[in-house]
Amino acid sequence: MTPPSDDVLMLGMNYPPEPTGISPYTGAMARGLARRGFITRVLTTHPHYPDWKVKPGYGQWSRNEHLDGVDVTRLKHYVPNPPKGIRRLASEASFGARLLAQRWGSPNAIVVVSPALVSSWLASVKAKLLHRKTPLIVWVQDLYTLGLSETGQASGLVVKVMAALEGALLRRADTVVVIHDRFAARVSQDFDIPRERIEVIRNWTHLPPAPDVDVAHARSRFGWQDGETIVLHAGNMGVKQGLGNVVDAARIAEQRGDRVRFVMLGGGSELASLKAQSVGLSTIEFMAPLDDDDFAAALASADCLLVNELPGVAEMAVPSKLTSYFSAGRPVVAATDVTGITADEIRTADAGVVVPAGQPHALLEAVTALASDEDQAQRFRANGRHYRSTVLDEESAIDHFTQMLMRLIPSKNRITDAVSTTASN
Known part of the structure; x- marks a missing residue:
């Protein structure tokens, strides 16, 4: 009926x-x-x-x-x-x-x-x-x-x-x-x-459950190198995201010789400015929007998935990208207000780590620490998928x-x- x-x-x-x-x-x-x-x-x-x-x-x-x-x-x-x-x-x-x-x-x-x-x-x-x-x-x-x-x-x-x-x-x-x-x-x-x-x-999550992805093949197709830590930010690049912080983290990684690549997937009003700030950096990459299959493959093939918010952003929104991130089963790194709604959501899911917004050194340290701790990364992956299937x-x-x-x-x-x-x- x-x-x-x-x-x-x-x-x-x-x-x-x-x-x-x-x-x-x-x-x-x-x-x-x-x-x-x-x-x-x-x-x-x-x-x-x-x-x-x-x-x-x-x-x-x-x-x-x-x-x-x-x-x-x-x-x-x-x-x-x-x-x-x-x-x-x-x-x-x-x-x-x-x-x-x-x-x-x-x-x-x-x-x-x-x-x-x-x-x-x-x-x-x-x-x-x-x-x-x-x-x-x-x-x-x-x-x-x-x-x-x-x-x-x-x-x-x-x-x-x-x-x-x-x-x-x-x-x-x-x-x-x-x-x-x-x-x-x-x-x-x-x-x-x-x-x-x-x-x-x-x-x-508006994506179906993450498919089995040949990670090695997908990373090769996207041009991501073996041994390189891929930090993927997917979605809008606007004022709220405060993504100059990510450019600064990429610059620090370049200076230190860290094998980290920040991948910025999508578009938005700040895209041109971010590209201009990133000229000459090999540790940051911009990717145009992908179709659903390639988008899912990109999420599943990254080492961690990034939420970055402008300092001061705390209560206005729950980032829509989190639903897709949890579905992908990859650990999340969030540079955000540590008392805000985004941080609360990630802690509730126990699916990633939170660092203060606008602190590029802290962001880079969190990424490198997570890349070296496979047990913690595996726990975050499992918890994100569980949260997706039970709450989202x-x-x-x-x-x-x-x-x-x-x-x-x-x-x-x-x-x-x-x-x-x-x-x-």
């Missing part, structure tokens, strides 16, 4: 084929809801992240697609490059304006994916004006105002204004979904949201989201005892 064909409308700036960030989660949730019998519609932008330029073949004023059971409408919006300051806000506002002008139909539930705060706030205003009886769910992937403060991208009046918008958005929601218990505490405390209106649904499971997360929707949507002779029976269909 399947749930009734309720209509769920999802609104967010990022959607597949964008390979990283929020997109894989929004895409997987939409597909999962469609499999469970919901009519699932998505209003989104053309793929542009993390390079901040529209993918070739896209860019029409609007474009309709049917992807894996989901009706996707892509709306053209302003794509800033670099995505900073007023340009970033203008980008969100342009998408919000498109959402206001677009017909939404008659959804039974509206899901707004944040942290595109300006567009999310505009969407919530329309939802409460024109769809006031329809449950509004705000799915919080990052805490927007906290992110502005922790990365130093705004302060003073700007932060106060954005905090007021964020609070208004979250208080307007019937339910706020967050991805970590510490997010729940911050949302409740900072924005005066009753805890019973906050639902914790963890993100998951996709079907469990989508089932949880489904149950929440079915509680919020007014029932009409609904049979609710088979929430996830179609998950395996």
Whole structure:
């Protein structure tokens, strides 16, 4: 038995084929809801992240697609490059304006994916004006105002204004979904949201279980040498990541003659700057985004996987890359606030080591120490995979989201005892 064909409308700036960030989660949730019998519609932008330029073949004023059971409408919006300051806000506002002008139909539930705060706030205003009886769910992937403060991208009046918008958005929601218990505490405390209106649904790994990889062959194919410690950073290279610290660690490794190579896989707004800082260094390499199979092979073939965050970043986000890292079964090294949410996640999983953010010597020492301790590395590998399979499971997360929707949507002779029976269909 399947749930009734309720209509769920999802609104967010990022959607597949964008390979990283929020997109894989929004895409997987939409597909999962469609499999469970919901009519699932998505209003989104053309793929542009993390390079901040529209993918070739896209860019029409609007474009309709049917992807894996989901009706996707892509709306053209302003794509800033670099995505900073007023340009970033203008980008969100342009998408919000498109959402206001677009017909939404008659959804039974509206899901707004944040942290595109300006567009999310505009969407919530329309939802409460024109769809006031329809449950509004705000799915919080990052805490927007906290992110502005922790990365130093705004302060003073700007932060106060954005905090007021964020609070208004979250208080307007019937339910706020967050991805970590510490997010729940911050949302409740900072924005005066009753805890019973906050639902914790963890993100998951969007990769299948790591395949068996011929590591020697893969390393040879990627040009990685025998005896060389490969430290792989995968995903977005933006302000939040503070990756100048990694360039400094690579420079120290070069000076000391350490056989360490920092591999930066992916793209982002800071990529050009990082490449310029790394000229002449043999201990750092930049790789373009890979397809899923090669991406999984790269993760599985590295000696350790790197999370690096800007000093001061502590509570704004749980790095999405951690779900893939744990799935790959490789030890994690995190250069981050030692009291922050990223450090807490790695310690909870017992899947890696944490060093303070912005200390390149400490980062390099952690990498070399881990490379020389195979017993510890093996323990971290096993623990990461265990955490992935027990805590970061996709079907469990989508089932949880489904149950929440079915509680919020007014029932009409609904049979609710088979929430996830179609998950395996």
